[in-house]
Amino acid sequence: xxxxxxxxxxxxxxxxxxxxxxxxxxxxxxxxxxxxxxxxxxxxxxxxxxxxxxxxxxxxxxxxxxxxxxxxxxxxxxxxxxxxxxxxxxxxxxxxxxxxxxxxxxxxxxxxxxxxxxxxxxxxxxxxxxxxxxxxxxxxxxxxxxxxxxxxxxxxxxxxxxxxxxxxxxxxxxxxxxxxxxxxxxxxxxxxxxxxxxxxxxxxxxxxxxxxxxxxxxxxxxxxxxxxxxxxxxxxxxxxxxxxxxxxxxxxxxxxxxxxxxxxxxxxxxxxxxxxxxxxxxxxxxxxxx
Amino acid sequence: xxxxxxxxxxxxxxxxxxxxxxxxxxxxxxxxxxxxxxxxxxxxxxxxxxxxxxxxxxxxxxxxxxxxxxxxxxxxxxxxxxxxxxxxxxxxxxxxxxxxxxxxxxxxxxxxxxxxxxxxxxxxxxxxxxxxxxxxxxxxxxxxxxxxxxxxxxxxxxxxxxxxxxxxxxxxxxxxxxxxxxxxxxxxxxxxxxxxxxxxxxxxxxxxxxxxxxxxxxxxxxxxxxxxxxxxxxxxxxxxxxxxxxxxxxxxxxxxxxxxxxxxxxxxxxxxxxxxxxxxxxxxxxxxxxxxxxxxxxxxxxxxxxxxxxxxxxxxxxxxxxxxxxxxxxxxxxxxxxxxxxxxxxxxx
Numbered sequence: 153x154x155x156x157x158x159x160x161x162x163x164x165x166x167x168x169x170x171x172x173x174x175x176x177x178x179x180x181x182x183x184x185x186x187x188x189x190x191x192x193x194x195x196x197x198x199x200x201x202x203x204x205x206x207x208x209x210x211x212x213x214x215x216x217x218x219x220x221x222x223x224x225x226x227x228x229x230x231x232x233x234x235x236x237x238x239x240x241x242x243x244x245x246x247x248x249x250x251x252x253x254x255x256x257x258x259x260x261x262x263x264x265x266x267x268x269x270x271x272x273x274x275x276x277x278x279x280x281x282x283x284x285x286x287x288x289x290x291x292x293x294x295x296x297x298x299x300x301x302x303x304x305x306x307x308x309x310x311x312x313x314x315x316x317x318x319x320x321x322x323x324x325x326x327x328x329x330x331x332x333x334x335x336x337x338x339x340x341x342x343x344x345x346x347x348x349x350x351x352x353x354x355x356x357x358x359x360x361x362x363x364x365x366x367x368x369x370x371x372x373x374x375x376x377x378x379x380x381x382x383x384x385x386x387x388x389x390x391x392x393x394x395x396x397x398x399x400x401x402x403x404x405x406x407x408x409x410x411x412x413x414x415x416x417x418x419x420x421x422x423x424x425x426x427x428x429x430x431x432x433x434x435x436x437x438x439x440x441x442x
Numbered sequence: 443x444x445x446x447x448x449x450x451x452x453x454x455x456x457x458x459x460x461x462x463x464x465x466x467x468x469x470x471x472x473x474x475x476x477x478x479x480x481x482x483x484x485x486x487x488x489x490x491x492x493x494x495x496x497x498x499x500x501x502x503x504x505x506x507x508x509x510x511x512x513x514x515x516x517x518x519x520x521x522x523x524x525x526x527x528x529x530x531x532x533x534x535x536x537x538x539x540x541x542x543x544x545x546x547x548x549x550x551x552x553x554x555x556x557x558x559x560x561x562x563x564x565x566x567x568x569x570x571x572x573x574x575x576x577x578x579x580x581x582x583x584x585x586x587x588x589x590x591x592x593x594x595x596x597x598x599x600x601x602x603x604x605x606x607x608x609x610x611x612x613x614x615x616x617x618x619x620x621x622x623x624x625x626x627x628x629x630x631x632x633x634x635x636x637x638x639x640x641x642x643x644x645x646x647x648x649x650x651x652x653x654x655x656x657x658x659x660x661x662x663x664x665x666x667x668x669x670x671x672x673x674x675x676x677x678x679x680x681x682x683x684x685x686x687x688x689x690x691x692x693x694x695x696x697x698x699x700x701x702x703x704x705x706x707x708x709x710x711x712x713x714x715x716x717x718x719x720x721x722x723x724x725x726x727x728x729x730x731x732x733x734x735x736x737x738x739x740x741x742x743x744x745x746x747x748x749x750x751x752x753x754x755x756x757x758x759x760x761x762x763x764x765x766x767x768x769x770x771x772x773x774x775x776x777x778x779x780x781x782x783x784x785x786x787x788x789x790x791x
Binding site for chain 1: 511517564567568570571572574575576578579580582583586589590593693694697700701704741744746747748749750751752753754755757758761762765
């Protein structure tokens, strides 16, 4: 039972992170390898607003969420728009360089001490019993519920709202979309904003459990296989891929070797690349196959 | 090659067209450079010598990655994993069997070739982003294998290796010879059939195949050659440092090597070397700059964070404003002198 709960929480973490990868890739065909760092920035944002609005935890949360959205727009507006239409390699490298830059800058601004945003908000992380033998932390529960809410919201947004439909159109065929009067830069910026927002949410919720540490970046990178297993341009795939990767990871750690934790997602990734490179729900013809 | 030569210069035979050193000026320049390189260790201090050794080591890896990414057009994000493979092969053979230099070096090369084949296999089916991701995954596998060895055998902090060479001057000449051999090997490979095939694949695979190039074999050969060279560099790295540890081969090292290729200028061996010099010297330059500005005291505990920030920024600036890299700047300077007093090549010539 505890295993199932662990898998659910880990799957929720991966799902919340990987929807950022999927959003950016689906809309602009760019793989963002700075996602882990952006997550961490979101977490630091929460810690900063928590001490700024001390005594008003809800205000702090809303402010930090808005901040994450703003950071995403800024990343596109300052840097990534220059990479639109450049080669795949250039865009990926730009995100890698951004990640290195952010990692350094965050240490410079926030120091190396582990911080606990939840304490700074003035809340405690209680442990809740699930069923008879399993327990889940309050932050973990919020994480699972939050992931469900984010996926539901994204689904509605992409299928029912005007901007969501524009985003899907731009992802499908940028040239035609632009000719129909869709502002590509606006759509791409929105994708980056939303991806950073969800990534920031993931960062905030994970750090409520574990505190802000440099391992957060590794978690961000480990969520990428989840996105790829499901198919890089499918949100449903990302959800399913997260469950698969999280399940494999938790079970292998439990029954084989705890040291495997960092490589299991990449094992799954390689297996997927060999068998079905475009993922479970990905679009086959989009893949640059030889 | 693309730089226009001054007037009165003709290539009248195929041999001359393929020659590595063509004009007399080039030969004289090369001679001066070779002399300077040989004289360097007798003039430089211990610190400068260590820097030069690091640059030479890095340039072997950078040239290897340039062959793969810059010429054959296959993206690899697993370079640190390969260095680790070479270093760990050396470390394990030394620790477990007490193997000598002449055993570990070929063994590292063999392991590198094998892993190269493994890294290359996904490239037969995948391209671009997906290939990069698969090499990234392989990087984590190799590092994990290294860590596993460390913990299983109780060398949790790393493996200590006794080096047969301890004098930094002797090291300088060994590394200089290794780097020169790598460069010569790469130059010869690139002007031969293999190199032309790689460039054709980089240009367009379908056309390369139509021209009768065995695309699969050429891709695999690019991976094998590049990985073997990198693994040998890893072996030298292990001896030079006298210490092998999985922590030394982080993803950041891969990023540094990719940055060498990008900052140097994609598709140029000169670029790989310039990039290696830039990336190796960069942190020391930052440190010197901080000391000069009087900020060293304030940031002394966070010097690595300053390095990260500045390095990321430098990489971004190159990607956005100088995609041709240092070689692009160098070529512009060359062209400026060659064309002077004109600004550009007159039309119709």
